[in-house]
Amino acid sequence: MADKVNIAVDAMGGDNAPAEVVKGCIEALEQAPGLKISLVGIEDKVRAELSKYTYDPDRIEVIHASEVIEMAEPPVMAVRTKKDSSLVRCMYLVKEGKCDALVTAGSTGAFLVGGQIIVGRIKGVERPPLAPFIPTLNGRCLLLDCGANVDARPSQLVQFAKIGSAYVRKACGIDNPRVGIVNIGAEEEKGNALVKETFPLLKATPEINFIGSVEAxxxxYGAADVVVCEAFVGNVILKMYEGVGTALMKSMKEAFMSSTKSKIGALLAKPALKKTLKQYDTNRYGGAPLLGCNGLLVKTHGSSKSAPICNSILQCKLFADQNINNDIKEMFSISSDI
Amino acid sequence: MADKVNIAVDAMGGDNAPAEVVKGCIEALEQAPGLKISLVGIEDKVRAELSKYTYDPDRIEVIHASEVIEMAEPPVMAVRTKKDSSLVRCMYLVKEGKCDALVTAGSTGAFLVGGQIIVGRIKGVERPPLAPFIPTLNGRCLLLDCGANVDARPSQLVQFAKIGSAYVRKACGIDNPRVGIVNIGAEEEKGNALVKETFPLLKATPEINFIGSVEAxxxxYGAADVVVCEAFVGNVILKMYEGVGTALMKSMKEAFMSSTKSKIGALLAKPALKKTLKQYDTNRYGGAPLLGCNGLLVKTHGSSKSAPICNSILQCKLFADQNINNDIKEMFSISSDI
Known part of the structure; x- marks a missing residue:
């Protein structure tokens, strides 16, 4: 890696682009000195947003891309035909080694397709998993796969466990991360066909610290540091996390507002509650990386404001600084037989 | 159905048996006049608990069963060999028509096996699903299957939709319940192989009001009244509901206790919050019924105290009073071709 880490940012991706994306870039530059950003999108729109801020022009390069991939477009077609879209241009910047990583809040489908067909997989990796951190009572847990590969095979789940372990080891500083497989009971004989077939393979994988089944x-509660499952299940876990959390918060807010007494109570408890709820913010660790590609690709929520964009950029910086992809590559060069 | 509804209750099932089970029965008798209970278990233990209460002896019959199926026992073996266990005796009471329904907080595995091999399925039902209600912002939603059948087939999911619709129609008084299939996106082309294959079948089922995909x-938020999915996914949804809810509550309690100011705030807001949180109590609608058997079989949480036992008994009473099984039977006699 170069002295400076260079991150490609899709200025046009997401519901709040380009305003919040540009704001997030400025925030990231302020927080991380050794960082450069290639901001890719419709140049005049991007520059109009940039003009609102004071920044070191040597640290942001604006790269013009005339097209935008919309959220609803069929992904494969979009990536193939919109060669001058901001997302595809970002992908090529990573592929050609001009940037170390990319961040987008745009179409998940196009992101997944572009990652696989433009940037490409690390040798030995069958299917790159989408791997967000989810908050736990006492930290965080890496959940993979969360949506990249439906109908996964056991060998792929084993790869997810290895890739996830390499990532968590450096990103969280946990030497021997505990790997669990999502199951509907704690016993080894429980589970569907995929889990039953994968379980013994994980047990026989020396590179990971497999602790067995983990119930949703x-x-x-932090039962494991790395949790593997097929994409359908991972997506359900992530979305339930979001849905139950926000529904519960909505009800609590209504409860707080229901009487004068409870309103005063809410005011008094607010600072303490705010601090706690921040722990459960799924955006605080950045977006969801697609791990196992030749470069780091991070997808943040389509509704992202500046904070998750900024966090995702900082996440890429950490990833590049610590050369995590090298660890993943090494894992697959040693045992490419699985 | 008889004038009086007779429910078999497994007095020895669950972590708090027989004390809380017996207490739950007494509470149910107080709330529902037209109810009789057959309390099955080790007679002297059951009578010792019963002696703590005043009740009409004509409404509780104690039936001795000398054995108890433990939580960790292999279910098929347990059901086959422990013929005089409280759970197996309850199953036979339903099978022989002596009771209309049964409630147990005991082993889920033995409950599922016993339901299928002792009580038996309604003609035309391939696989009875486990179908708990889960609370939503403005009501509740029936989730099936939640753990009875791993690796389900599309035709089974269609049956779940029909059975669930019949149940919700009467249990919730919703004429035309909205049926959704759990998916990882709202579009029809999204999903894994099972969802893609099931989607058109659901669309072509005239007995249900299919509204398409529902994201976890x-x-x-109450996106559907009936939500169908394979058991593995349903179990993950149910457990995430529980896990996220309780973890969030634990953190909030700690936040409330973190300073004098927040403690006072908590005291003031407590009544309003308590009311709200009660809405999210997964036990308030009773346990999870195994639908599509010849009689209603309800499983409550192994850690159940008296309230969920009582609610489950009342749930069975409603089910029997409204003759819901007849509706399910009719649905399958009309179109047994699916």
Whole structure:
């Protein structure tokens, strides 16, 4: 890696682009000195947003891209035909080694397709998993796969466990991360066909610290550092996390507002509650990386404001600084037989 | 159905048996006049608990069963060999028509096995699903299957939709319940192989009001009245509901206790919050019924105290009073071709 880490940012991706994306870039530059950003999008729109801020022009390069991939477009077609879209241009910047990583809040489908067909996989990696951190009572847990590969095979889940372990080791500084497989009971004989077939393979993988089955209920309590499952299940876990959390918060707010007494109570408890709820913000660790590609690709929520964009850029910086992709590559060069 | 509804209750099932089970029965008798209970278990233990209460002896019959199926026992073996266990005796009471329904907080595995091999399925039902209600922002939603059948087939998911619709129609008084399938996106072309294959079948089922895909995130917001999915996914949804809810509550309690100011705030807001949180109590609608058997079989949480036992008994009473099984039977006699 170069002295300076260079991150490609899709200025046109997401519901709040380009305003919040540009704001997030400025925030990231302020927080991380050794960082450069290639801001890719419709140049005059991007520059109009940039003009609102004071920044070191040597640290932001604006790269013009005339097209935008919309959220609803069929992904494969979009990536193939919109060669001059901001997302595809970002992908090529990473592929050609001009940037170390990319961040987008745009179409997930196009992101997944572009990652695989433009940037490409690390040799030996069958299917790159989408791997967000989810908050737990005492930290965080890496959940993979969360949506990249439906109908996964056991060998792929084993790869997810290895890739996830390499990532968590450096990103969280946990030497021997505990790897669990999502299951509907704690016993080894429980589970569907995929889990039953994968379980013994994980047990026989020396590079990981496999602790067995993890029930969904125990994930928020921090039962494992790395949790593997097929994409359909991972997506359900992530979305339930979001749905239950926000629904519960909505009800609590209504309860707080229901009487004068409870309103005063809310005011008094607010600072303490705010601090706690921040722990459960799924955006605080950045977006969801697609791990196992030749470069780091991070997808943040389509509704991202500046904070998750900024966090995702900082996440890429950490990833590049610590050369995490090298660890993943090494893992697959040693045992490419799985 | 008889004038009086007779419910078999497994007095020895669950972590708090027989004390809380017996207490729950007494509470149910107080709330529902037209109810009789057959309390099955080790007679002297059951009578010792019963002696703590005043009740009409004509409404509780104690039936001795000398054995108890433990939580960790292999279910098939347990059901086959422990013929005089409280759970197996309850199953036979339903099978022989002596009771209309049964409630147990005991082993889920033995409950599922016993339901299928002792009580038996309604003609035409391939696989009875486990179908708990989960709370939503403005009501509740029936989730099936939640753990009875791993690796389900599309035709089974269609049956779940029909059975669930019949149940919700009467249990919730919703004429035309909205049926959704759990998916990882709202579009029809999204999903894994099972969902893609099931989607058109659901669309072509005239007996149900199919509204399409439902993302896990939208379930707590009440996106559908009946939600179908394979057991592995349903179990993950149910457990995430529980896990995220309780973890969040634990953190909030700690936040409330973190300073004098927040403690006072908590005291003031407590009544309003308590009312809200009660809405999210997964036990308030009773346990999870195994639908599509010849009689209603309800499983409550192994850690159940008296309230969920009582609610489950009342749930069975409603089910029997409204003759819901007849509706399910009719649905399958009309179109047994699916």
């Amino acid at each position: 209920r125990d994930i928020p | 995130r939208d379930i707590p």
